[in-house]
Amino acid sequence: MIFKHENSRIYYMDENGKVLAEILFPTEADGTANITHTFVDDSLRGQGVAGKLMEMAVEQIKSEQKTPKFTCSYAIKWAEKNYSNSNTL
Template sequence: MIFKHETSRIFYEDENGRVLAEITFPSEMEAVANITHTYVDDSLRGQGIAGKMMEMAIEQIKSEGKTPKFTCSYAVKWAEQNYK
């Protein structure tokens, strides 16, 4: 599975261009990126894809010198268990 990376967004599309997984993290302030949305299509659920996207998003956010903020309900739960 190859994820595409854009500014403030990581996503996966099927061969027809349909988005099957996505995470968005727009900048709120100069040094903060807010993880506002995660989505995984039903056909991919249960494979740990949302968690992988969280890890990639945090890596991208930190590489930009920013701090992640978590407001998406999945992101909040994931951060409580995995982010230190």
């Protein structure tokens, strides 16, 4: 599965151009990147795709020297279990 990376967005499309997985993390004025949306199509659920999207997003956010902020319900749950810098929640 090859994910496409854009500014504030990582996603996966099928061969027909349908988005099957996506995470959005727009940058706010204070320099945080707010993870506002995660989506995984039913056809990919249970395969760890949402977690992989989170890992890639946090990695990209940190590489841009921004601070991740978790507001999407899935992102909050993921961060509570996986993100060591919990003061950004």
